[in-house]
Amino acid sequence: MPLDHTHDPQARSWLAAAQAEGCDFPLQNLPFAVLRRRGSSEAFRGAVAIGDQALDLAALATTGAVTGAARAALRLAAEPTLNGFMAAGPAVWRGLRRALFGLLREGAPFEAAVRACLIPLDAVEYQLPAQIGDYTDFYTSLDHAQNCIRILLPQGEVTPNFRWLPQAYHGRASTVGVSGQRFARPLGQRLPPGASAPVFAPCAAMDYECELGWWVGPGNAAGEPIAIAQAEEHLFGACLLNDWSARDLQAWEMAPLGPFHAKNFATTVSPWIVTLDALEPFRTAWTRPAEHPQPLPYLELGAQRARGAFDIRVEVWLHSAQAQQAGRGPVRLSGTSFRHQYWSPAQMLAHHTAGGCSMHAGDLLGSGTISGPGPGEAGALIELAHGGQQPVDLGHGEQRGFLQDGDTVILRGWCEAPGAVRIGLGECRGTVLPARA
Ligand code: CA
Numbered sequence: 001m002p003l004d005h006t007h008d009p010q011a012r013s014w015l016a017a018a019q020a021e022g023c024d025f026p027l028q029n030l031p032f033a034v035l036r037r038r039g040s041s042e043a044f045r046g047a048v049a050i051g052d053q054a055l056d057l058a059a060l061a062t063t064g065a066v067t068g069a070a071r072a073a074l075r076l077a078a079e080p081t082l083n084g085f086m087a088a089g090p091a092v093w094r095g096l097r098r099a100l101f102g103l104l105r106e107g108a109p110f111e112a113a114v115r116a117c118l119i120p121l122d123a124v125e126y127q128l129p130a131q132i133g134d135y136t137d138f139y140t141s142l143d144h145a146q147n148c149i150r151i152l153l154p155q156g157e158v159t160p161n162f163r164w165l166p167q168a169y170h171g172r173a174s175t176v177g178v179s180g181q182r183f184a185r186p187l188g189q190r191l192p193p194g195a196s197a198p199v200f201a202p203c204a205a206m207d208y209e210c211e212l213g214w215w216v217g218p219g220n221a222a223g224e225p226i227a228i229a230q231a232e233e234h235l236f237g238a239c240l241l242n243d244w245s246a247r248d249l250q251a252w253e254m255a256p257l258g259p260f261h262a263k264n265f266a267t268t269v270s271p272w273i274v275t276l277d278a279l280e281p282f283r284t285a286w287t288r289p290a291e292h293p294q295p296l297p298y299l300e301l302g303a304q305r306a307r308g309a310f311d312i313r314v315e316v317w318l319h320s321a322q323a324q325q326a327g328r329g330p331v332r333l334s335g336t337s338f339r340h341q342y343w344s345p346a347q348m349l350a351h352h353t354a355g356g357c358s359m360h361a362g363d364l365l366g367s368g369t370i371s372g373p374g375p376g377e378a379g380a381l382i383e384l385a386h387g388g389q390q391p392v393d394l395g396h397g398e399q400r401g402f403l404q405d406g407d408t409v410i411l412r413g414w415c416e417a418p419g420a421v422r423i424g425l426g427e428c429r430g431t432v433l434p435a436r437a
Contacts, residue, residue, distance in 0.1 A: 319410060
């Protein structure tokens with residue numbers, strides 16, 4: 001889509017907090033989530049973030065502020081899950097974005113009625129934004145792949161197929177949770193160093209993976225692939241995603257079929273989904289070094305070359321139990337940009353469906369760990385701490401080779417570009433609890 005008035009950097013909201021320095025949710029963002037007042041027994045419903053508030057779309061639907069075609073879109077987006085809205089496609093998403101922008105803009109009509117539909121963000125609790133039918137996690141950062149290979153197999157190389165196709169494994173939708181997720185350290189099989197038989201025990205090498213989650217829109221019927229040229233019409237938007245990883249279980253079980261126990265106990269997503277329309281000013285060229293294999297035709301598109309990547313900044317922070325008890329804040333572990341990823345979201349979706357696999361509204365695609373080329377740009381602790389051999393210093397006498405019980409990992413994401421208003425993805429936090437007895 002071209003930029004339109006909803007990207008105008010001069011546009012302001014009548015809600016002053018939307019213009020606050022560093023605000024994730026200015027008027028130009030308008031991300032979607034599903035929430036209710038915290039501690040209430042209210043029904044969950046769709047909402048849009050503005051400044052430090054959530055605009056309750058179910059409440060808004062009871063007013064006369066939204067009319068015409070956007071009113072049907074509003075009803076879909078107000079439901080207890082966003083699946084129906086996601087299935088409706090870009091024209092419907094865009095229509096509601098423009099209607100809400102018009103209502104929240106300075107000087108808009110119905111300000112009092114719309115203001116009555118706001119709930120402070122610090123007074124809400126979230127639910128997963130959609131019922132996830134299927135969850136697939138990709139592996140699309142060449143820097144992450146190379147870092148991991150160097151740690152696990154010093155003489156090893158990234159397998160040749162990495163440069164030809166977006167690799168992925170099928171994850172579990174059943175244990176995807178929304179930010180705030182707390183989960184027990186998993187038990188599983190691992191092979192102790194030098195042992196000839198595995199033990200069944202709590203994971204001793206807990207890790208996180210900083211990723212984006214891409215939510216699928218309309219989707220496709222089985223046997224009818226989504227072409228690369230149409231792929232973005234089937235992507236509703238992005239959130240932050242933490243693909244928690246039990247490295248010791250993974251090392252033992254992964255050959256030859258891939259991650260299983262190592263990944264299936266928990267995956268955490270941020271509650272707010274930033275739409276592709278909101279991300280439009282932060283697109284950038286998707287490039288492939290000339291000496292690397294170039295994509296096969298079904299993964300190649302001029303428009304992808306020009307603007308298929310997204311400059312979405314991500315950061316990982318760790319808040320240890322000790323720091324929380326001492327009243328200290330979290331420690332920043334790393335930061336990079338999603339623009340370094342070897343494959344674009346459109347290529348991931350086109351490849352996913354190319355063999356005939358069907359996708360449905362609310363399906364979730366993990367981007368794969370986002371690691372950049374420089375030091376301090378790694379999206380997993382295994383890379384930062386070199387497989388646990390060079391623990392990361394947290395200060396105050398704390399170090400981490402892998403995560404400890406009580407650790408809270410916080411992912412943050414935002415976009416900045418010249419001529420655009422900064423937008424954010426909010427945060428994704430999750431906490432490792434002790435293994436069950
Ligand atoms: Ca992953």
